[in-house]
Amino acid sequence: MIAWFAQRLLQAFAVVLAMTVIVFVGVNVIGDPVAVLVPPDADQAERLRVVAAFGLDRPLWQQYLSFLGGAVRGDLGRSFVFNEPALRVILQRMPATLELALAAMLLSVVIGIPLGLYAGVRPNSPVAKTMMAGSILGFSLPSFWVGLLLIMVFAVQLSWLPAGGRGPTRELLGLQWSFLTLEGLRHLILPALNLALFKISLVMRLVRAETREIIPQDYIRTARAKGLGESAILRVHLLKNILIPVVTIVGLEFGSVIAFSVVTETIFAWPGMGKLIIDSINLLDRPMIVAYLMVIVVLFVVINLVVDLIYTALDPRVRLEN
Amino acid sequence: MSASLKIWLAATLLTTGLGLAPAQAAPLRIAIGGAFTSIDPHFYNATPNHSVAMHVFDRLVDRAPDVSLKPGLALSWTPVSDTVWEFKLRPGVTWHDGKPFTADDVAFTYQRARNVPNSPGGFGGFLRAVKTVEVVDPLTLRIDTGEPAPNLPRELAFVPIVSRHVGETATTEDYNSGKAAIGTGPYKFVSQTPGDRVEFVRNDAWWGPKQDWDKVTLRMITNSGARVAAVLAGDVDIIDTPPVGDLEKLKADPRVAVATTEGLRVIYLALNSLEPGAATVTGNDGKPLPKNPLLDLKVRQALSIAINREGLADRIMQKTARPTGQWLPAGTYSYAKSVAVPANDPNKAKALLKEAGFPDGFKITLFTPNDRYPNDAATAQAVAQMWTRIGVKTAVETLPWSAYATRGGKQEFGAGLWGWGSPTGEAGYLLSNVLASNNPSKGLGVFNYGRYANPTLDAQIVQALATIDDGKREQLLVGAVETAAREVPIIPLFILDNAWVTRKGIVIDPRRDERTLALDARQAK
Numbered sequence: 001m002i003a004w005f006a007q008r009l010l011q012a013f014a015v016v017l018a019m020t021v022i023v024f025v026g027v028n029v030i031g032d033p034v035a036v037l038v039p040p041d042a043d044q045a046e047r048l049r050v051v052a053a054f055g056l057d058r059p060l061w062q063q064y065l066s067f068l069g070g071a072v073r074g075d076l077g078r079s080f081v082f083n084e085p086a087l088r089v090i091l092q093r094m095p096a097t098l099e100l101a102l103a104a105m106l107l108s109v110v111i112g113i114p115l116g117l118y119a120g121v122r123p124n125s126p127v128a129k130t131m132m133a134g135s136i137l138g139f140s141l142p143s144f145w146v147g148l149l150l151i152m153v154f155a156v157q158l159s160w161l162p163a164g165g166r167g168p169t170r171e172l173l174g175l176q177w178s179f180l181t182l183e184g185l186r187h188l189i190l191p192a193l194n195l196a197l198f199k200i201s202l203v204m205r206l207v208r209a210e211t212r213e214i215i216p217q218d219y220i221r222t223a224r225a226k227g228l229g230e231s232a233i234l235r236v237h238l239l240k241n242i243l244i245p246v247v248t249i250v251g252l253e254f255g256s257v258i259a260f261s262v263v264t265e266t267i268f269a270w271p272g273m274g275k276l277i278i279d280s281i282n283l284l285d286r287p288m289i290v291a292y293l294m295v296i297v298v299l300f301v302v303i304n305l306v307v308d309l310i311y312t313a314l315d316p317r318v319r320l321e322n
Numbered sequence: 323m324s325a326s327l328k329i330w331l332a333a334t335l336l337t338t339g340l341g342l343a344p345a346q347a348a349p350l351r352i353a354i355g356g357a358f359t360s361i362d363p364h365f366y367n368a369t370p371n372h373s374v375a376m377h378v379f380d381r382l383v384d385r386a387p388d389v390s391l392k393p394g395l396a397l398s399w400t401p402v403s404d405t406v407w408e409f410k411l412r413p414g415v416t417w418h419d420g421k422p423f424t425a426d427d428v429a430f431t432y433q434r435a436r437n438v439p440n441s442p443g444g445f446g447g448f449l450r451a452v453k454t455v456e457v458v459d460p461l462t463l464r465i466d467t468g469e470p471a472p473n474l475p476r477e478l479a480f481v482p483i484v485s486r487h488v489g490e491t492a493t494t495e496d497y498n499s500g501k502a503a504i505g506t507g508p509y510k511f512v513s514q515t516p517g518d519r520v521e522f523v524r525n526d527a528w529w530g531p532k533q534d535w536d537k538v539t540l541r542m543i544t545n546s547g548a549r550v551a552a553v554l555a556g557d558v559d560i561i562d563t564p565p566v567g568d569l570e571k572l573k574a575d576p577r578v579a580v581a582t583t584e585g586l587r588v589i590y591l592a593l594n595s596l597e598p599g600a601a602t603v604t605g606n607d608g609k610p611l612p613k614n615p616l617l618d619l620k621v622r623q624a625l626s627i628a629i630n631r632e633g634l635a636d637r638i639m640q641k642t643a644r645p646t647g648q649w650l651p652a653g654t655y656s657y658a659k660s661v662a663v664p665a666n667d668p669n670k671a672k673a674l675l676k677e678a679g680f681p682d683g684f685k686i687t688l689f690t691p692n693d694r695y696p697n698d699a700a701t702a703q704a705v706a707q708m709w710t711r712i713g714v715k716t717a718v719e720t721l722p723w724s725a726y727a728t729r730g731g732k733q734e735f736g737a738g739l740w741g742w743g744s745p746t747g748e749a750g751y752l753l754s755n756v757l758a759s760n761n762p763s764k765g766l767g768v769f770n771y772g773r774y775a776n777p778t779l780d781a782q783i784v785q786a787l788a789t790i791d792d793g794k795r796e797q798l799l800v801g802a803v804e805t806a807a808r809e810v811p812i813i814p815l816f817i818l819d820n821a822w823v824t825r826k827g828i829v830i831d832p833r834r835d836e837r838t839l840a841l842d843a844r845q846a847k
Contacts, residue, residue: 036723053440156555282723
């Protein structure tokens with residue numbers, strides 16, 4: 001266990017390091033942040049002051065080394081645009097993104113698994129067929145379009161829900177969460193649904209496929225033969241066996257929802273991290289871009305770790321040692 | 323006077339007094355498209371940041387929505403000599419924390435504003451002319467500019483005044499947390515959620531007219547579709563920069579009203595005037611030309627009149643821009659009445675090309691950003707077709723702004739599409755930054771992307787910028803605008819309109835300078 005963990009940590013460290021090099025070089029190639037940021041009427045002295053303040057007058061390898069030096073001490077640099085530590089800006093936005101991602105994943109699991117099970121057990125019922133056809137829509141409709149449609153219908157036409165933004169927040173564990181207030185929940189519904197639509201379809205189809213594969217197997221037949229009730233068969237024998245791929249997919253999707261829910265966050269004016277990275281790229285706010293991508297790498301590493309741990313809980317045959 | 327009459331009078335006074343006193347308890351919710359980055363009013367010089375700062379902080383000199391100057395914290399300003407301005411300050415003004423405002427706060431501000439640590443480009447430009455600030459008495463200030471600085475009042479209209487007692491120890495983070503966000507302005511800062519919103523409450527002790535709103539929320543919704551949805555759904559009361567394509571529909575919608583005004587931002591084409599010119603300007607065979615054709619006045623004139631500006635404004639911009647041959651809207655200080663919109667004449671353009679020695683034209687690439695100005699890439703494509711029609715075979719290359727600005731700064735473009743705002747609302751700002759020969763050490767021609775150079779024009783610009791008398795300076799500026807129209811150093815296309823959408827029942831005075839302020843909004847009577 002400890003050896004496995006240490007190895008994982010080492011891997012993660014290597015990935016993060018490689019990431020910093022790629023991002024540092026990549027961002028440097030895109031363009032000159034000073035040309036983008038400095039106001040039109042700045043004179044040469046002002047420009048030089050900004051270049052020096054950002055440390056852009058030093059060669060790239062020096063900038064990189066001093067960044068690494070800071071990173072070791074937990075300092076990922078200062079945002080050019082906000083003049084605050086990049087990590088702090090990211091962490092400020094994180095609760096908004098986390099609650100949106102959690103709400104979306106919760107919806108996809110709570111809706112996707114039962115529907116998928118039903119469609120897998122009764123593949124020929126008209127309801128199951130309708131659901132499968134509907135899931136194709138969930139897959140294929142672009143999320144920005146669905147988002148705008150949701151806004152048009154539920155906010156503009158019916159005025160049931162707000163068109164965007166995050167509701168009032170309340171503090172929990174030192175962070176600000178909006179799902180703790182009623183108004184906050186109302187703001188959460190549309191973006192979470194928008195984000196969840198694709199995932200619901202994904203989980204549903206996955207669960208259905210797995211169920212169809214397992215139902216004809218011998219041990220299910222044995223369970224039936226010994227007179228076990230249908231619900232017990234589903235719960236004990238079927239669900240546990242189909243969950244491993246589901247957990248893998250949900251874990252990966254969770255990571256990407258946190259990191260790249262840019263479209264939904266932009267359309268719903270949700271003040272999360274996804275919007276932050278796009279704004280930062282547009283303004284070439286290098287420290288923000290680098291810090292953000294590092295946070296995301298760490299996030300993915302942690303999620304994969306958790307997924308592996310869940311595997312062992314679901315299937316006693318899986319061992320953490322290689 | 324009988325006792326009963328006195329009582330009656332007192333009662334009337336009291337009730338009318340009361341009738342006025344209870345504030346209309348209306349909150350105002352604004353959504354803007356730009357991203358504000360800081361509450362520190364001197365951290366970053368960008369329109370969204372100005373919009374936020376102008377609620378909390380006042381300026382020495384204020385500007386009406388049409389950018390004409392009006393008294394702010396200063397009641398008057400007069401040149402004492404060619405190089406010294408005297409400002410008389412407004413008496414009885416207090417900071418949000420109750421302390422009195424004095425000339426010393428202004429002196430402190432002008433020193434702080436240019437030295438904000440880590441600022442990505444702040445307010446140094448507006449204060450370049452300020453050499454020394456002398457506090458004569460608590461309500462009188464003299465600013466020595468070293469050399470004539472006729473635009474000083476216009477420039478100071480950009481610099482929000484902070485107090486010495488709070489500001490001296492305050493960092494940008496203290497402003498963001500609200501600790502140092504103490505101004506003299508019409509609204510007090512309450513809180514901000516970075517990347518989302520700022521909240522204000524009315525400052526009842528403000529010196530200006532009583533505000534209609536007791537609370538103001540300024541949200542940022544960067545996606546224009548989402549912004550329109552928010553105002554249609556009634557989530558917000560005012561939005562800025564609605565998408566060009568939605569304007570007609572919004573004008574017809576009974577739930578909202580649209581307010582527009584001609585802005586101060588011109589879209590123009592810069593032509594490469596170096597020798598040798600850009601590699602993307604070639605002969606019809608793709609080989610380099612012996613001489614940069616863009617250096618020939620006739621070629622530049624041909625390229626200018628080949629463009630159907632009315633068509634661009636009408637179709638591409640869908641009536642949200644107005645054709646121009648200069649860069650300021652009619653009626654602004656230093657607008658040249660003598661300079662008309664260049665008439666579209668493809669035949670004359672062909673004749674001019676022939677006279678210049680290019681009967682079959684040449685090849686050129688028109689560069690354009692695709693994420694910077696409304697319909698920027700579409701405009702460039704239309705221009706390319708118009709140029710191709712007169713024989714100048716034009717290819718279009720679009721780039722994201724972050725890459726475009728960098729390459730444009732290196733003179734890599736033969737022709738490029740740019741926008742330029744004249745925040746000072748006078749012609750000199752563009753003249754000195756865009757048309758003067760590139761001379762960074764003097765702060766001239768810093769944004770002369772084509773590196774056009776014309777000593778006559780330079781002399782006119784320098785002379786105008788050193789003339790204190792407003793009337794005389796306007797004449798000189800108009801003269802320079804006329805030279806520019808004759809020599810075609812840049813090809814102005816159109817001036818963008820600014821638009822706002824409000825819920826019915828709310829009126830906003832559209833501002834030429836693109837800012838969105840609760841101060842300009844009121845309830846419809």
